[in-house]
Amino acid sequence: MLITSKNRLNALDDLAPVPVGEFSTAEAIDLSYQGLPEPQRRLFGLLALHPGRDIAAHSAAALAGLGVAEAGRLLGRLAAAHLIIQRHGGYWQFDELVRAFATGRVLAEVPRAEQDAAVTRLLDLALARTAACDELLAPQRYRPPPVPGGEAPEAAEGFAEWRTALSWLDLEWPNLVALCGLAALRGEYQRCWRLAFLLRDFFFRTKLWEPWIGTHQHAVASATAAGDTTALAMTLNNLGMAHADRGDLGTARGHYEQALALFREAGDEHGSTGALANLAWVNLYLGEHLAARRDLGIALEFHRRAGSARNVAITLRGIALAEVELGAFGDALRHAEQARDDFLGVELDAAMSASCLAWVRYRAGQAAEAAACYRQAVSLGERGRSPFEVARAKTGLGNLAAAAGSGAEAAQLWAQADRLHPGINPVTVGEARARQAWQSAGGRR
Incomplete structure (x- = not known):
């Protein structure tokens, strides 16, 4: 049976020889702690170093420098002593009073060097597991080399395939964000900016802009403190992507x-080409289409020379x-088809390419062909577990329905899109601009 905070605190109070209340609970925690064998006392103190709310057995193992099985056994003993709470999915949790006790009383007795080593192991675990996820989610993406001298803990297991990796990130990202902040606070600058870097593609996929920006702000400060110009440039580039993706173009x-x-x-040259291409996308969104086309052409030549299929697409x-915005529909169709055909290895990229081609066909007046491409984008987005891309494609299908005079069908499709991802930004997404125009015109254009 799951042990809840209320049940545990009641049990703690039963142990106390004084009336129930905050003081008696604190005494009960102390009595429970005093009865622990040394290995459990050590783990209990080290758990307080974890900055997140939910602690996985792998993370506990890394903190204590133990194997996962041994850490799991000790965690179970701590739960039996009513000092931590077992959660679903292999996670464990402190009550706030117990965390305060562990931090103020127990952790204070752990030597600073042992605390530092525990945090380093925890960060190295986070880096190893996040890198394994990123390799599956974005296989062609550049990743920086590991931290010099860093070692993956015994608990750093990989993932069988990208869906498993994505499911882990869906659960663990709040802890990883907290670890970025902890790394910056404790002067683990090389680990901080690398962890932020490895989270970028996940945040792009999920549109979690606030944690994306927060982690990269820590990373900018860390790269600056470390005097690592290359890391600073890469981090600024990725931070710009977060702001552009949510429409903050300035x-x-x-x-x-x-x-x-x-x-x-x-x-x-690789970095400067990437930054130049990103500036071109900002120009595109700002309506500076000739400048965007020029600089994207420069980037295309470089990526083709470098053999980077994903960046080419x-x-x-x-x-x-x-x-499309320049009215060159023939060229736009040719390039959109190349983007679709050149790189179909990852469902997310394939969905984005299908929607791009659909948008070009929509703007070129090819309604039937556009609808087929949007339906393909819906399928690819669902397979790629990207609610945003599915919502974008459904918005496009709603626009086509509005253009065909079917207001009820358009409203239904737009409502489906809103449930999947509310408020797609018309600044950065053509389908959202078209929807806005149809709705402003009352379905007539």
Whole structure:
């Protein structure tokens, strides 16, 4: 049976020789702690170093430098002593009073060097597992080398496939965000910015903009403190992506320009090309279509030389979107089709390419072909577990229904899109702009 906070605190109070209340609960916690064998007392104190609310057995094992099975056994003993709470999914949790006791009383007795080693092991576990996820979710993405001298703890197991990795991130991301902050606070600068870097694609997929920005702000401070110019440039570039993705284009442009200057100063052609391409996307969203088309063309040549299929596909999508706005529908169709055909290895990328092609066909007046592409994007987005991409495609299908005079069908599709991802930004998503225009015109355009 799951042990709840209320049941546990009642049990603690039963142990106390004084009347029930905050003081008696504190005494009961102390009595329970005093009765623990040394290995359990040590783990109990080290658990207080974990910055998140829910603690996985793997994380407890890393903190204590134990195997997962041994850590799980000790966690069970702590739960039996009513000092932690067992949660679903293999997680454990402190009550706030118990955490305060562990932090103020128990952890204070652990030598600082042992605390530092425990935090380093926990961060190395987070890095190893997040890197394993990122390799499955974005296999062609560049990843920085591991921290010099860092070691993956025994608890750092990999993942069988990307869906398992994504499910782990769905549960663990609040802890990983908290660990970014802890790493920055404790001067673990190289680990901080790397962890933020590895979380970027997950945050892009899920549109979790606030934690994306928060982790990267810690990473900017950490890279700056470490004097690591390359890390700072990469982090600024990724921070710009977060702001651009949610439509804050002025802030995004500022970060991209800083990144571009740092990359150029370092002679990093790959980095400077990425920052230039990102600036081109901002220009696209701001209506500066000729500039966007020009700079995306420069980026395309570089990515083709470098053999980066994913970046080629992304850049082709941007070029197609710029050409649509310039009225070059033939070129836009050709480039959108290339983007779809060149890289179909990851469902998320494939869904984005299908929607891009659908948008081009919609703007070119090819309604039937656009509908087929949007339906493909819905299927790919569902398989890729991307509610945002499914919502975008359903918004496009709603626009087509509105154009065909079927207001009821359009409203139904738009409502489905809103349930999946409310408030798609018309600044960055053409389908949302078109929907806005249809609704403003009362279904007539």
